[in-house]
Structure formats: C-alpha cells, structure tokens
Amino acid sequence: MGIRLGLVSVGLVLVGTLVPQVQARESRVALNSWQAASFPVESFHSYTSGYGPRGDGFHYGLDIAAPEGSYIRNWWAGRVVEVANAGNCGTMVVVESGPWEHVYCHLRGRPVTTRQGTVLEDPGSGLQVYEGQVVAAGTRIGRVGMTGRTTGPHLHWGLKYAGSWVDPAVVLRAMYSQQQAQLRRQS
Numbered sequence: 001m002g003i004r005l006g007l008v009s010v011g012l013v014l015v016g017t018l019v020p021q022v023q024a025r026e027s028r029v030a031l032n033s034w035q036a037a038s039f040p041v042e043s044f045h046s047y048t049s050g051y052g053p054r055g056d057g058f059h060y061g062l063d064i065a066a067p068e069g070s071y072i073r074n075w076w077a078g079r080v081v082e083v084a085n086a087g088n089c090g091t092m093v094v095v096e097s098g099p100w101e102h103v104y105c106h107l108r109g110r111p112v113t114t115r116q117g118t119v120l121e122d123p124g125s126g127l128q129v130y131e132g133q134v135v136a137a138g139t140r141i142g143r144v145g146m147t148g149r150t151t152g153p154h155l156h157w158g159l160k161y162a163g164s165w166v167d168p169a170v171v172l173r174a175m176y177s178q179q180q181a182q183l184r185r186q187s
Ligand SMILES: [Zn+2]
Pocket: 049, 059, 061, 062, 063, 155, 156, 157
C-alpha cells in the first residue's frame, strides 16, 4: 500500500510539472496542479465499485455509474493510443498522458479499422475518436454503454502510472482538493 501511494505521489508531482510547461500561457494553471483535469463522466450518478479486492479477484479501476449514452470526458490531455474491443472491458479507449495511461471501458459502439487507423464507431454520438488523436482534458471521447461484462451502464475507469495500476479515487481526491483550494483563492 505504501508503495502504491508513493507511486501516485510521484505521479502527482511529475504531471503537475509537465503540463504547466505546455500550458504556460494559461496563467491560472498553477504549478503542481490538477486544475486542468476533468472528471471522466458528464452525468455522474454514483460510484458503484472501487479499486481493490473484489470476490476472488482484484478490481483494477473505479466504476462510475452514469446514464447510458451520456458522454465520457478525457481526464487529462494526451493521445489516444488504443481503440479496441477488449473482452470483459468491452469497447475500450486508452489515452496516454506522459507516464499515465487512462483506460475507459464498456463504451457504446465498436472499434472499426479504416485506412486511417482504428476509429470508434458510435452512430448518433457526433464523436470522432481515433487512434493517434491528440485530445485535450475534458474532450468527449465516448459514451457510457453496456459492452463487455457489465450489469448496468457505467464507466470502468482504470489508471496506470509508469505501467502499474493505481487507485483512481486517490487521484480524484487530490484533484478535487486542489481545485477546491483554487476556488477558495479566487473567491
Ligand atoms: Zn469496473
């Protein structure tokens, strides 16, 4: 546990210093800050399953219930590295942001391979999501669906730092405490 938290702490510092360099002109983005990060669903309903041991296995992500067809937002600026159908995860989009990888499962639609690469086909969504695409934080990258192994519409959100899974709830708590502090400074 100590090791896992340690990795997250390192990640917080690394991402916090990387991104402001890119967004230096957005002066409100303070150093070591998650200000620009986005909560991954638009229509939050509830958390239905946390990261950790579950049954006789381990749940490598956070389940966030949201209405079927509601939009999923990219957590942190990066590049779409995978659009695929991944077994229990169903239709999946993976975004890479420096040492972070964020995985979005059970999306609506399906991957389709074209000459331009693999794209997410989700008719009626108005989305254009494809492998290699550069995506800002908060960009819509899919919709909540029921693909893969799921009993109800939710986003399974997985986070990896330097190749190891971390608890997304730890990151969300850090993100919120910084965003709240920023709001207090502005008011
Ligand atoms: Zn899950």
